[in-house]
Amino acid sequence: ITITYTVHPPIESVCPDQLPNSRTIEVPISASKDGGNSYYSVLQEALEKARNEIGADLTIWRDAVGKSEMSKEAKKSKKDEDDGEEEE
Template sequence: MAAITITYELHPPQDTPIENLTAQKTHTSLISNTSANQKAYYEGVRQAIAQAKSTLGEELTVWRDAVGNREQTKEVKAPKKDEEEDEEEEEQEG
């Protein structure tokens, strides 16, 4: 029987609460109808991909929620720092 296998390894920030979360996983979705005609085979491939996509999406959403605002905070801080530097430069020029 044929299958689709997806493996991922995440590297979340060190302060991420990771209760009941695994940063490395492998999923295998079996392809049904491997001995049937070509149309049935590709329908089985489509279903296996959809199942794998759904599972992966659910797990990555949990990780996104666990990381939460930590990543947004990093992104927000950088532009603010640049804005403050620009203001300081304007004050020095004026």
């Protein structure tokens, strides 16, 4: 199984140093001679491993981008509150 992804975070967000914007994950599937259920068990394990790797990577991105987005929202909300006080 080969999965390639590229993350396009907002320009102003802080990118995590330990994670590149693109990554290719390769998870080998060992061929089973008896086929059937054994093959599907190996396939399921490989898919789960790939999914977990992507999930771990994207969690780091979500946390990094989410923190910068939350700070933007907090600043915007405070500005909106200040504007509201002037109108009264």
